[in-house]
Amino acid sequence: ATPTALMVGTGRGAQLGILIKGPEVLESTRRVDTVVLDKTGTVTTGRMSLRDVVVAEGVDERELLRLAGALEDFSEHPIARAVADAARSADPGGLPSVEDFANVEGLGVQGVVDGHAVLVGRPRLLADWSQHLSPALQKAFDEAQADGGTAVAVGWDGADRGVLVVADTVKETSAEAIARFRELGLRPVLLTGDNRATALSVAEQVGIAEDDVVAEVLPADKVDVVKRLQAEGRVVAMVGDGVNDAAALAQADLGLAMGTGTDAAIQASDLTLVSGDLRVAADGVRLARRTLTIIR
Ligand code: ADP
Numbered sequence: 668a669t670p671t672a673l674m675v676g677t678g679r680g681a682q683l684g685i686l687i688k689g690p691e692v693l694e695s696t697r698r699v700d701t702v703v704l705d706k707t708g709t710v711t712t713g714r715m716s717l718r719d720v721v722v723a724e725g726v727d728e729r730e731l732l733r734l735a736g737a738l739e740d741f742s743e744h745p746i747a748r749a750v751a752d753a754a755r756s757a758d759p760g761g762l763p764s765v766e767d768f769a770n771v772e773g774l775g776v777q778g779v780v781d782g783h784a785v786l787v788g789r790p791r792l793l794a795d796w797s798q799h800l801s802p803a804l805q806k807a808f809d810e811a812q813a814d815g816g817t818a819v820a821v822g823w824d825g826a827d828r829g830v831l832v833v834a835d836t837v838k839e840t841s842a843e844a845i846a847r848f849r850e851l852g853l854r855p856v857l858l859t860g861d862n863r864a865t866a867l868s869v870a871e872q873v874g875i876a877e878d879d880v881v882a883e884v885l886p887a888d889k890v891d892v893v894k895r896l897q898a899e900g901r902v903v904a905m906v907g908d909g910v911n912d913a914a915a916l917a918q919a920d921l922g923l924a925m926g927t928g929t930d931a932a933i934q935a936s937d938l939t940l941v942s943g944d945l946r947v948a949a950d951g952v953r954l955a956r957r958t959l960t961i962i963r
């Protein structure tokens with residue numbers, strides 16, 4: 668290999684806003700035929716805001732937001748940020764104190780707020796505590812999801828209490844980025860822990876086929892999705908931003924981290940995109956291939 672050509676490649680990468688871990692990374696980009704994209708924070712902005720509050724009969728809306736918001740104040744999840752921010756604005760008096768907070772990976776959060784044992788997260792989390800959503804709440808939940816929102820269930824003291832709907836927005840640059848991946852012969856796959864309806868809504872907005880949506884994946888299982896594709900003979904690039912994505916990024920033949928993401932994701936990756944613009948990832952693959960062509 669010609670060290671100079673590689674140097675030129677990595678130098679040009681820096682200009683584009685791509686940090687390359689080492690020249691050997693360029694080689695792995697050559698055979699990549701699949702790009703797995705994390706949804707939240709990668710394809711979408713990851714900045715969610717509260718869109719709706721739906722309560723069970725007899726439950727006060729403000730109370731629900733206050734209890735859920737206090738709990739979510741301890742979580743870094745984008746859903747949590749949206750809920751906590753909304754609760755804080757609705758209640759200038761300050762959020763109640765929380766004891767025994769616990770994050771349940773890929774499902775939600777739990778803790779004692781104002782003496783109530785509160786759960787916020789996927790309906791599965793509530794179901795684990797026999798707090799199944801009532802048909803009315805389930806309907807509100809499903810409708811919000813079908814509408815492209817992300818709904819989370821709220822329960823406390825042994826009963827389902829309501830549904831909070833937050834919405835994330837697809838980055839303006841994502842659809843074009845995905846078109847560029849396709850031009851390079853890469854098949855895009857959308858991977859998320861979020862529910863299938865929301866994932867499909869995002870996929871449709873950016874031009875990813877329904878068959879290429881893998882949703883409701885627990886954080887620890889994201890890496891298995893990458894392994895499965897590799898077992899099918901695919902050479903996989905993975906783009907992610909979260910702590911949840913680190914193992915999958917490391918497993919992928921080429922790991923790309925959003926510079927706007929977590930340190931864990933950046934450390935596990937081969938390439939870091941300085942901005943949150945997914946188009947740069949496609950440009951990075953193109954650049955790496957071109958650089959290799961020069962070497963050969
Ligand atoms: P993603 O892959 O979209 O980044 P995660 O694996 O982090 O999602 O979470 C999966 C799902 O678990 C979320 O879509 C949400 O329904 C639920 N969840 C996780 N953390 C929280 C939280 N702090 N509050 C509410 N729900 C949560």
Ligand code: MG
Pocket residue numbers: 705706707708709908909911
């Ligand atoms: Mg994420």
